[in-house]
Amino acid sequence: MELDDIQALRTSDGGSILLLVLDGLGGLPRKPGGPTELEAARTPNLDALAGTHDIGLHIPVAQGITPGSGPGHLSLFGYDPLKYRIGRGALEALGVEFDLRPGDVAIRANLCTADDQGRIVDRRAGRIPTEQAVPVCEALDQIEVPDARVFVRSVKEHRALIVVRTEQPSGARIADTDPGRDGAEPLPIVAADAESEPAARAMRLWMENVGTALAGETRANMVLLRGFSQLPSWPRFPDVFGLRSLAVAAYPMYRGVARLVGMNAIAVPEGPEHLVRALQQHGPGQDFVFLHVKATDKAGEDGDFDAKVAAIEAADVVVPDLLTAFPGVFVVTGDHSTPATMRSHSWHPVPFLIAGGSGRGGHGTDGFGERACRQGGLGTIRGCELMPLAMARAGRLSKFGA
Amino acid sequence: MELDDIQALRTSDGGSILLLVLDGLGGLPRKPGGPTELEAARTPNLDALAGTHDIGLHIPVAQGITPGSGPGHLSLFGYDPLKYRIGRGALEALGVEFDLRPGDVAIRANLCTADDQGRIVDRRAGRIPTEQAVPVCEALDQIEVPDARVFVRSVKEHRALIVVRTEQPSGARIADTDPGRDGAEPLPIVAADAESEPAARAMRLWMENVGTALAGETRANMVLLRGFSQLPSWPRFPDVFGLRSLAVAAYPMYRGVARLVGMNAIAVPEGPEHLVRALQQHGPGQDFVFLHVKATDKAGEDGDFDAKVAAIEAADVVVPDLLTAFPGVFVVTGDHSTPATMRSHSWHPVPFLIAGGSGRGGHGTDGFGERACRQGGLGTIRGCELMPLAMARAGRLSKFGA
Numbered sequence: 001m002e003l004d005d006i007q008a009l010r011t012s013d014g015g016s017i018l019l020l021v022l023d024g025l026g027g028l029p030r031k032p033g034g035p036t037e038l039e040a041a042r043t044p045n046l047d048a049l050a051g052t053h054d055i056g057l058h059i060p061v062a063q064g065i066t067p068g069s070g071p072g073h074l075s076l077f078g079y080d081p082l083k084y085r086i087g088r089g090a091l092e093a094l095g096v097e098f099d100l101r102p103g104d105v106a107i108r109a110n111l112c113t114a115d116d117q118g119r120i121v122d123r124r125a126g127r128i129p130t131e132q133a134v135p136v137c138e139a140l141d142q143i144e145v146p147d148a149r150v151f152v153r154s155v156k157e158h159r160a161l162i163v164v165r166t167e168q169p170s171g172a173r174i175a176d177t178d179p180g181r182d183g184a185e186p187l188p189i190v191a192a193d194a195e196s197e198p199a200a201r202a203m204r205l206w207m208e209n210v211g212t213a214l215a216g217e218t219r220a221n222m223v224l225l226r227g228f229s230q231l232p233s234w235p236r237f238p239d240v241f242g243l244r245s246l247a248v249a250a251y252p253m254y255r256g257v258a259r260l261v262g263m264n265a266i267a268v269p270e271g272p273e274h275l276v277r278a279l280q281q282h283g284p285g286q287d288f289v290f291l292h293v294k295a296t297d298k299a300g301e302d303g304d305f306d307a308k309v310a311a312i313e314a315a316d317v318v319v320p321d322l323l324t325a326f327p328g329v330f331v332v333t334g335d336h337s338t339p340a341t342m343r344s345h346s347w348h349p350v351p352f353l354i355a356g357g358s359g360r361g362g363h364g365t366d367g368f369g370e371r372a373c374r375q376g377g378l379g380t381i382r383g384c385e386l387m388p389l390a391m392a393r394a395g396r397l398s399k400f401g402a
Numbered sequence: 403m404e405l406d407d408i409q410a411l412r413t414s415d416g417g418s419i420l421l422l423v424l425d426g427l428g429g430l431p432r433k434p435g436g437p438t439e440l441e442a443a444r445t446p447n448l449d450a451l452a453g454t455h456d457i458g459l460h461i462p463v464a465q466g467i468t469p470g471s472g473p474g475h476l477s478l479f480g481y482d483p484l485k486y487r488i489g490r491g492a493l494e495a496l497g498v499e500f501d502l503r504p505g506d507v508a509i510r511a512n513l514c515t516a517d518d519q520g521r522i523v524d525r526r527a528g529r530i531p532t533e534q535a536v537p538v539c540e541a542l543d544q545i546e547v548p549d550a551r552v553f554v555r556s557v558k559e560h561r562a563l564i565v566v567r568t569e570q571p572s573g574a575r576i577a578d579t580d581p582g583r584d585g586a587e588p589l590p591i592v593a594a595d596a597e598s599e600p601a602a603r604a605m606r607l608w609m610e611n612v613g614t615a616l617a618g619e620t621r622a623n624m625v626l627l628r629g630f631s632q633l634p635s636w637p638r639f640p641d642v643f644g645l646r647s648l649a650v651a652a653y654p655m656y657r658g659v660a661r662l663v664g665m666n667a668i669a670v671p672e673g674p675e676h677l678v679r680a681l682q683q684h685g686p687g688q689d690f691v692f693l694h695v696k697a698t699d700k701a702g703e704d705g706d707f708d709a710k711v712a713a714i715e716a717a718d719v720v721v722p723d724l725l726t727a728f729p730g731v732f733v734v735t736g737d738h739s740t741p742a743t744m745r746s747h748s749w750h751p752v753p754f755l756i757a758g759g760s761g762r763g764g765h766g767t768d769g770f771g772e773r774a775c776r777q778g779g780l781g782t783i784r785g786c787e788l789m790p791l792a793m794a795r796a797g798r799l800s801k802f803g804a
Contacts, residue, residue: 001464001484009467052434358744360772362435377773379751379782381465388466392749399747400463401470401483402493 003078003240006388006397010242014396015357016328017243018279019290021076022315023069023254024297025334026350026370028341030305037296037305037340038351039369041312045319046332046353047367054359055368056378057349058386060336066347070094072335073257077237077290078387086260087172087229092161094256096153100231103169105199107162107225109152110178111136114222118185123178124158125220133157136220143209148202162225164199164206171195171230174203178224186224199228236262241391244285248278249292258290270294272318279325289326297345300338308340329356329394331386332368349380357393405480405642408790408799412644416798417759418730419645420681421692423478424717425471425656426699426740428752428772432707439698439707439742440753441771443714447721448734448755449769456761457770458780459751460788462738468749472496474737475659479639479692480789488662489574489631494563496658498555502633505571507601509564509627511554512580513538516624520587525580526560527622535559538622545611550604564627566601566608573597573632576605580626588626601630638664643793646687650680651694660692672696674720681727691728699747702740710742731758731796733788734770751782759795 027037060067060075061082070091071081086094089106100106111133113122128136137154140162148166155161164170173192179185189207191200203225214221238245239262247258247265255265266282268274275291283289293315299307323330333352336345351373359377366372374380378389391397429439462469462477463484472493473483488496491508502508513535515524530538539556542564553565566572575594581587591609593602605627616623640647641664649660649667657667668684670676677693685691695717701709725732735754738747753775761779768774776782780791793799 001467005484358430358741358748358750360430360438360750362431362773375777377776379459379776385465388464389749390466392466392468397466397468397749399468399470401473401488402490402497 001388003235006078006391007235007240009397009400010240010391011396011398012242015394016286016326017288017390017394018322018326018328018330019076019288019390020293020315020322020330020332021073021290022293022296022312022332022334024300024336024338024345025312026337026339026346026348027300027308028339028346028348030341036370037300037308038312039371041309041316043312043316043368045316049319049330049355050353050368050372051363051365053353053355053361054378055351055353055363055373055376057370057373057376057380058333058352058383059349059380060383064347066345067336068345069253069335070257072383073254074261075383076333076335076386077261078241078384079234079261080384084232084234086232088227089161089229090231092155092159093163094260095253096155096161097252097256098151098153098161098163100163101165102231102233103165104230105164105170105172105174106229107164108227109160109162110224110226111158111160111220112222112224113219120179120182120184120186120222120224123182123224127157128220130154130156133160133220136214136217139213140210140223143206143213145202145205145209148198150202150206158220164202166198166202168198170197170199172199172228174200174228176226178226186222189225232260234261238262241288241387242396243288245288245290246282246286247290247292248275248282250274251292251294254292263290272315276318276321276325279322283326291322296334297338300340301343303340303343305340329354329390331390333386350383352386354378354389354393357395359393403790405637408480408793409637409642411799411802412642412793413798413800414644417796418688418728419690419792419796420724420728420730420732421478421690421792422695422717422724422732422734423475423692424695424698424714424734424736426702426738426747427714427736428739428741428748428750429702429710430741430743430750432743438772439702439710440714441773443711443718445714445718445770447718451721451732451757452755452770452774453765453767455755455757455763456780457753457755457765457775457778459772459775459778459782460735460754460785461751461782462785466749468747469738470747471655471737472659474785475656476663477785478735478737478788479663480643480786481636481663482786486634486636488634490629491563491631492633494557494561495565496662497655498557498563499654499658500553500555500563500565502565503567504633504635505567506633507566507572507574507576508631509566510629511562511564512626512628513560513562513622514624514626515621522581522584522586522588522624522626525584525626529559530622532556532558535562535622538616538619541615542612542625545608545615547604547607547611550600552604552608560622566604568600568604570600572599572601574601574630576602576630578628580628588624591627634662636663640664643690643789644798645690647690647692648684648688649692649694650677650684652676653694653696656694665692674717678720678723678727681724685728693724698736699740702742703745705742705745707742731756731792733792735788752785754788756780756791756795759797761795
């Protein structure tokens with residue numbers, strides 16, 4: 001179902017919805033037949049909810065597809081990530097919380113090493129450490145070009161964000177300059193249409209000054225440009241679903257994705273207790289709150305099975321306080337799986353539970369885990385179907401057709 | 403799969419298909435973990451079929467979406483209700499069994515109260531009782547306009563159906579005149595394209611005569627127009643599936659939806675025994691018969707759990723007679739859920755069983771109920787996937803590709 005169909009059906013009032021995302025929640029057993037991280041974790045509060053309410057698995061993007069953080073969260077917000085795609089530059093801007101505006105063009109930039117003929121000899125500048133990359137980016141940020149401002153921000157190691165803000169708003173249909181291999185020169189900056197010419201022209205002028213600005217550098221003395229993209233003009237989450245909406249997250253990327261779809265967002269320190277406090281303080285007056293826990297994903301990426309178990313258990317402890325602070329429909333899930341055994345995001349279906357509102361419930365005593373969810377009453381669904389289900393249970397969707 | 407794909411694969415003969423729709427069949431437990439209406443009902447015949455044949459759940463429209471009767475039945479007939487949409491006026495026409503023809507424009511009309519400046523003071527004319535609305539609609543039905551006939555039929559209380567039949571067939575891209583609030587005048591009748599001008603012109607002339615026709619009325623003295631729409635020109639069910647098809651229903655709405663897709667339809671009194679008699683009498687010579695039971699939905703809407711249980715049990719009793727009268731593939735399901743606890747249609751998945759033809763079967767002794775169907779061999783599917791499954795089991799679909 002498309003977002004405009006949902007917007008046509010949604011009511012102007014109803015119950016509240018709390019979405020608790022344990023990033024990378026889904027996992028894998030260490031040995032075949034053994035428990036996953038979630039199954040190994042002692043989670044009495046989530047288990048009790050799973051036994052009396054509804055559980056299932058969701059596929060964030062598509063079978064076999066490993067989601068990045070952006071698509072994983074868009075899916076949970078009800079946006080089909082196959083339809084609503086964010087460019088690489090715009091994603092980098094979200095990740096460093098750059099105030100990207102309509103008409104800006106965001107670019108993922110790689111610092112690189114060129115020889116004195118201008119040929120690339122190392123496309124990642126020897127994976128220059130972040131602390132050495134920061135002054136390089138500051139020097140690049142000083143370059144002035146006519147009729148435009150070109151912002152440069154260090155992201156991590158050789159990776160940087162460039163944002164071009166031209167006097168005339170620009171399109172972003174501009175080809176990558178990264179030749180994709182060492183020994184070649186950077187490709188010229190070419191706009192695919194007239195609308196994208198303002199940013200392309202500004203970046204051509206800017207590139208002419210890079211050599212001078214980085215004259216003292218031997219390693220990071222050139223820049224490759226990729227993923228020219230823009231703030232998408234998508235339907236706003238508060239309008240689609242008719243929800244006053246707030247995101248609470250310690251990491252800028254997750255606040256950024258929430259802001260991208262029009263939610264308000266506030267920063268908190270890491271740790272579930274800070275989510276409780278933020279919910280108590282800022283929840284009143286909201287219809288929808290998204291709470292983000294990073295520790296589960298971080299432990300998975302580190303390959304630390306026990307740390308992921310502990311992160312899940314720490315989140316379980318605060319569940320009663322969350323429900324007291326913000327009663328209504330309660331959704332607990334992840335934006336993707338991050339099995340500790342894989343040390344990375346993965347494509348495996350993600351467990352979810354929905355409590356509150358009308359459901360068939362009664363899943364017994366198997367608790368909240370991947371295998372119990374596979375047998376759960378809601379089956380295996382697409383991630384972007386969770387929001388309509390939560391909306392229905394909150395009494396916020398009217399009948400389709402007479 | 404699209405209907406034209408199915409039409410390309412369907413054979414010209416094969417077995418028969420009987421579709422028994424227990425309207426609003428799906429339910430919810432009164433208490434978490436307790437039985438639903440269907441689980442509480444004593445249904446030895448359906449249980450026996452569920453144990454030896456195939457069961458599952460279907461989603462009529464989409465996850466979280468509560469279907470109206472029109473979309474719910476279209477889905478069971480194999481028409482994706484997100485693609486095949488009926489306008490509100492056309493649905494009203496089906497509900498009162500008006501003989502809507504191609505080129506007619508159907509309108510959902512509200513009788514309302516206007517003051518002497520023509521401003522709306524009550525958009526529903528004080529919810530005028532039907533018996534008082536009937537003579538008002540008869541007076542409106544007498545209004546004559548050049549080059550067109552404007553039919554007016556009372557539906558219920560302030561709700562009426564208007565059908566404009568112009569000499570030149572008309573389109574229906576005409577905006578609502580309901581201003582959506584009291585204190586405003588009705589909006590003018592504006593066609594969005596030249597094709598819709600004949601009906602718009604006729605209705606403008608018609609509206610000029612409403613004041614005179616209703617001169618004696620103080621309450622229902624004006625009309626608001628909404629949902630201008632037409633008989634859709636969809637692929638016909640008998641052509642798509644290659645089935646001589648008959649609908650048997652006590653209520654006009656369900657015969658109307660069946661006729662909309664090209665089935666023949668006959669009216670019977672309420673009660674499962676009349677379905678048996680109609681099937682014995684009219685079944686021979688048909689390839690497909692759709693039988694509609696309203697009592698299950700009615701009990702659900704009334705919030706009467708026990709009455710819904712009784713209605714399900716009454717339907718179960720006649721199952722052996724139905725199978726004797728019309729052997730072949732047998733599908734039993736609902737067009738949506740109507741849990742008695744909610745007193746309304748709902749979005750919850752609907753149990754179904756398919757008997758006859760080749761299936762894996764063997765679901766044991768849990769009978770026919772929501773939880774058994776959740777664990778059933780056919781899983782959770784879309785409502786519009788049931789017809790292809792029934793066609794396959796009837797030996798009526800050839801291989802896709804060589």
